Amino acid sequence: MTGSQPAPASPLGLHRVLDPAGVLPQAAGRLDTRPEIWPDEVRIGLERLNLDAASFRQLHEAHDGDPDKIRAAVLDIVRTRGKMQNPVTGSGGMLTGTVEEAGPDSSLGLHAGDKIATLVSLSLTPLVITDGLARWDGKSEQVPCSGYAILFGRSIAARLPDDLVAGLALAVMDVCGAPALTHRVVSHAASHAPVVAIIGAAGKSGSLSAAAARAAGAGTIIGVVPHEDEAAILADAVAGDGVHGLVDEVVIADARDPVGVSSAIASAGGPADVTVVCVDVPGCEGGAILATAQGGTVIFFSMATSFTAAALGAEGVAADVTMLVGNGYVPGHAQLAIDLIRTQPGVRGIFQRRTDEHSE
Amino acid sequence: MTGSQPAPASPLGLHRVLDPAGVLPQAAGRLDTRPEIWPDEVRIGLERLNLDAASFRQLHEAHDGDPDKIRAAVLDIVRTRGKMQNPVTGSGGMLTGTVEEAGPDSSLGLHAGDKIATLVSLSLTPLVITDGLARWDGKSEQVPCSGYAILFGRSIAARLPDDLVAGLALAVMDVCGAPALTHRVVSHAASHAPVVAIIGAAGKSGSLSAAAARAAGAGTIIGVVPHEDEAAILADAVAGDGVHGLVDEVVIADARDPVGVSSAIASAGGPADVTVVCVDVPGCEGGAILATAQGGTVIFFSMATSFTAAALGAEGVAADVTMLVGNGYVPGHAQLAIDLIRTQPGVRGIFQRRTDEHSE
Numbered sequence A, B: 001m002t003g004s005q006p007a008p009a010s011p012l013g014l015h016r017v018l019d020p021a022g023v024l025p026q027a028a029g030r031l032d033t034r035p036e037i038w039p040d041e042v043r044i045g046l047e048r049l050n051l052d053a054a055s056f057r058q059l060h061e062a063h064d065g066d067p068d069k070i071r072a073a074v075l076d077i078v079r080t081r082g083k084m085q086n087p088v089t090g091s092g093g094m095l096t097g098t099v100e101e102a103g104p105d106s107s108l109g110l111h112a113g114d115k116i117a118t119l120v121s122l123s124l125t126p127l128v129i130t131d132g133l134a135r136w137d138g139k140s141e142q143v144p145c146s147g148y149a150i151l152f153g154r155s156i157a158a159r160l161p162d163d164l165v166a167g168l169a170l171a172v173m174d175v176c177g178a179p180a181l182t183h184r185v186v187s188h189a190a191s192h193a194p195v196v197a198i199i200g201a202a203g204k205s206g207s208l209s210a211a212a213a214r215a216a217g218a219g220t221i222i223g224v225v226p227h228e229d230e231a232a233i234l235a236d237a238v239a240g241d242g243v244h245g246l247v248d249e250v251v252i253a254d255a256r257d258p259v260g261v262s263s264a265i266a267s268a269g270g271p272a273d274v275t276v277v278c279v280d281v282p283g284c285e286g287g288a289i290l291a292t293a294q295g296g297t298v299i300f301f302s303m304a305t306s307f308t309a310a311a312l313g314a315e316g317v318a319a320d321v322t323m324l325v326g327n328g329y330v331p332g333h334a335q336l337a338i339d340l341i342r343t344q345p346g347v348r349g350i351f352q353r354r355t356d357e358h359s360e
Helices: A051-063 A067-081 A166-174 A177-187 A204-215 A228-236 A259-267 A285-291 A305-314 A333-344 A345-357 B053-063 B067-081 B164-172 B177-187 B204-214 B226-235 B259-267 B283-289 B307-316 B331-344 B344-355
Strands: A015-019 A041-049 A095-100 A116-118 A127-129 A143-145 A147-151 A157-158 A196-199 A221-225 A249-252 A270-276 A290-302 A324-325 B016-020 B041-053 B093-102 B115-118 B127-129 B142-144 B145-149 B157-159 B194-198 B219-223 B249-253 B272-277 B293-302 B323-326
Touching: A015 A041, A041 A051, A041 A116, A041 A166, A051 A067, A067 A127, A095 A147, A116 A166, A147 A177, A166 A204, A166 A333, A166 A345, A177 A204, A177 A270, A177 A290, A177 A333, A196 A204, A204 A221, A204 A270, A204 A333, A204 A345, A221 A228, A221 A259, A228 A249, A228 A345, A249 A259, A259 A285, A270 A285, A285 A290, A285 A305, A305 A324, A305 B307, A305 B323, A324 B307, A333 A345, A345 B016, B016 B307, B041 B053, B041 B115, B041 B164, B053 B067, B067 B127, B067 B194, B093 B145, B115 B164, B164 B331, B164 B344, B177 B204, B177 B272, B177 B293, B177 B331, B204 B219, B204 B272, B204 B331, B204 B344, B219 B226, B219 B259, B226 B249, B249 B259, B259 B283, B272 B283, B283 B293, B283 B307, B307 B323, B331 B344
Parallel strands: A196 A221, A196 A270, A221 A249, A270 A290, A290 A324, B194 B219, B194 B272, B219 B249, B272 B293, B293 B323
Antiparallel strands: A041 A095, A041 A143, A041 A147, A095 A116, A116 A157, A127 A147, A324 B323, B041 B093, B041 B142, B041 B145, B093 B115, B115 B157, B127 B145
16 A cells, blocks of 8 residues: 555545545446555456446447447446446446455455455446456456456455356346345245245246245245246246245236236235335336235335335325335345255256356 | 216226226326216315425426416316326325215215315326316415316325314325334334434424334434524424424434435434435435444435435445335324324424415
8 A cells, every 4th residue: 555545444435436525436436446455445356247237238239239339338437437337327237356455454254366256336346457358249248357346345245156157156146135135024024924926037036036935934926927938937947845836826917017917916826925026127116016915015126116106106006015125235145045046956947047048 | 977987996096097008097198087986986076286396396497487387287287187197207296175975885984075185196096177277376386276086996085184274284194104104114123212313304204204203112313404494493393292302313414425414323323223214305315324224224205216226325335224115105194194293293383384484
């Protein structure tokens, strides 16, 4: 460290915010990316960025899928902002790499040489790319690269498990908040063996949430999917005990059609005591609310959720439901998700299919 | 009723949706406003509309405050859509009136002649205005008018209390979801006598929520306000027992400054076990999250809340907090709020000041 440090270390990374003053790193326009670490920081040598899906889609569309332009755009964002935060979507992604140096006051439990994934967003992580993204074809969210990133005192990172390939582990960790919060809510539900509905159950966060609901003591688990293909995938998926399915009932409905989705869930054993929204399309609030029993809980994990649509929608139908903003952080979330992937072949199969679809 | 009814009654009002088919009344472009009621409906003779503040502000600005143009705009919206839903803000408001006719299957417990306020949004309520808004000066959200409105089987309405003037009762009912949910969350908090922070405590929903928190057994109540004037109002407000203040600590901070607001709350006895956000400006998510203890709860009542800012903000600082979308409906909410106004002179004083400020 040098004598030019502008501020004492803050566990939130406030000392790395250059502009505007006083905001959190996520809201910052530009971060200080100096490689020297403060005593509670950790520096990571980059292996791969995993761009947020919404961010990559925006870049892809804005540049007509031209790999050179997309590469240039990402490099420009990182150079200008000191972090990979898409200025249009506001979102970032996550990264994998190897710990280069851990400060003496870091409480993250990491050591030089550890292979890790960061579980805080790239939208607040100081980042420098040194290879011009020469190894990235610009065609998917998975961005192999060289350079470094900085973790703050109050960041979150998880060691990559040895028994899972990096792409699979990264995909699991990307959505690990959903099963963790689902597990907590189902465990604490007022009713014994609650009915759980998962909207978007054949996806990554949805299938993991279904497995977490089972582990937490759910009674009937109802999986909602948009069409026959996904219904077939889900119907074939078996739980880790070899007896149950990953879900008990599979129903096909458009999540944006409130009456359709709530009727489908009602006919499959609903209304649900706990409804989990895992589909990333706007307009799913009403259906989730209507599908949930009075006194029940809706967990919104979709980043396409509208706060006002949820608040006014529940009031509009006199629904006494608890509505949770899906917090991506629950203590132990990465470990819970990794354990589910290890023990639940049904979920693992869905993940392998999904990650293969998007592999290069 | 006539033989031309297009559909059987739905408690959600689906039979009144003309366009597009299949959506809930709130999402509808146009509602059927026929005065004949279905068996579970209630028809209300209008006395006054209370336009949503955001909606009135938009109309006022779009028409340069010209009363004739604002009146014409409201009439046009109601004529075109069959409901008072501002197409820009999406919001509605509420109304007061007198029950004209209650269908034999209605479960709302209303009878002809009852003076009531509706607690569902005007954005989903079939509405006809018959006096051309001749009595409205176009200068405030309070719109005296003649005409009628329809309540569905699953709507919510409350009888107006005889001992409160209509303007005050309406203002109380407009925000009654906030104290009801605050009461529930504080009652069920994991810690005994939890620390409660109210951001925007000198406002209508904030002051009622502070009183509800006290009634629910809060320990220290910290009120956050933006400047000295509001601090003085809040510091003078006494609780109904004549001993406590409405809040225990008053702090001045900008709710949009995460570090400022969380430091202020920490220095006044925080972090909070329960944080209630009652200020209608964007960007308050980070401060509320940082001000809340691990394992605590944030309740967002502001319609300016960003879902993604809340979800990513909590993850970004590894905050294990439960984040609730402020549902405007909790059973018994109107009665709880009216009771607080009756027994808490401190809150009543704040309401009278606020409603006087906006009176015609």
